[in-house]
Amino acid sequence: MRVYKILPAQAWRAAERAGRFDGAGIDRADGYIHLSTAAQAPETARLHFAGQADLVLLRIDADTLGEALKWEPSRGGQRFPHLYGGLDCALVEAVTPILLDQDGVPQLGELAP
Secondary structure, eight states: OEEEEEEEHHHHHHHHHHTEEOOOHHHHHHTSEEOEETTTHHHHHHHHHTTOOSEEEEEEEGGGGGGGEEEEEOGGGOEEEEEOSOEEGGGEEEEEEEEEOTTSOEEOOOOOO
8 A cells, every 4th residue: 555745845855865754844743744545645635735836745655664654543534644753765656746736736646545
């Protein structure tokens, strides 16, 4: 199974230089890195990233995250993947730029489950 992280491209470039991503502001405040499944990512993009340009989508094989990945109830009772600890950049399978539609909604395209 794949999990996804949406973040500003600038934050990803900084993470690449450091070799790890320790989360965005909301992640650090909550104590874990917020991730989404392929089914959850489009709604996450719409709710939390509408109107934000220069975003990227990270794709990660959930199995590589080990026990640091916890599945916890969140929006609407759905179980979301939360990563407790930093994300090693070497575990990211793909980084894709995200385009916005005419209404400013991030378009993620087809996502691998």
